[in-house]
Amino acid sequence: MTKMPTKSIVVERLMPHPPAKVWRALTQSGLIESWLMKNDFQPVVDHRFTFHATPVPGWSGVTNCKVLEVEPNARLAYAWGDGTESDSGLQTVVTWTIEATDDGSRVRMEHSGFRPQDEGGYKGMGGGWPRIVAGLERVAGEQA
Numbered sequence: 001m002t003k004m005p006t007k008s009i010v011v012e013r014l015m016p017h018p019p020a021k022v023w024r025a026l027t028q029s030g031l032i033e034s035w036l037m038k039n040d041f042q043p044v045v046d047h048r049f050t051f052h053a054t055p056v057p058g059w060s061g062v063t064n065c066k067v068l069e070v071e072p073n074a075r076l077a078y079a080w081g082d083g084t085e086s087d088s089g090l091q092t093v094v095t096w097t098i099e100a101t102d103d104g105s106r107v108r109m110e111h112s113g114f115r116p117q118d119e120g121g122y123k124g125m126g127g128g129w130p131r132i133v134a135g136l137e138r139v140a141g142e143q144a
Contacts, residue, residue: 008112009126011133016104017140019073025140026076026096035135037063043070049078058120059088074098080111090114090121109133 015022025031027043037051047067055061064087069077075097081090092113099106109129114122 004115006112007114007122008110009114009122009129010111011109011129013107013133013137014101014104015107015137015140017137019098019100019105021140021143022098022105022107022136023073023076024143025136026098027070031139031143035139036132041065041067043067043072043076045070063087063090068093069095088121090118092118092121107133107136 025035027041029039029041032039032041037053039049039051041047041049045067049065049067051063051065053061053063063080064082064084066079066082067077068079069075075095077093077095080092080094081087083089083091090113092111095108095110095112097108097110099108111125111129
């Protein structure tokens with residue numbers, strides 16, 4: 001059986017914040033809401049959670065997710081979508097990697113697994129993720 005080719009969206013950004021601040025912004029539900037969407041996220045492997053946004057034609061506004069990997073201050077991965085129609089049909093993975101630098105953190109977001117039938121989501125999210133990652137940087141910097 002031939003594996004279907006998939007696409008990924010990658011956004012990398014140097015942030016003038018230590019990994020711990022970026023990690024908090026990535027893993028605390030209230031902070032996530034400030035830069036991404038309403039959610040019931042918990043940084044626990046196998047935790048199922050949802051993101052909630054305003055519905056648009058073809059999407060209920062709900063993204064069903066599951067935490068796949070948690071390595072504090074370094075790596076976080078979650079399934080983005082469960083493939084159901086109400087969930088826009090996506091079955092992708094978002095992986096965040098944080099690496100300490102001399103003056104902050106190098107943050108890498110990869111949203112992988114876009115199949116040919118996911119082209120609309122790939123194009124839409126490809127334009128949105130750079131703005132979202134900028135929001136993450138803003139929220140990380142607002143912490144004491």
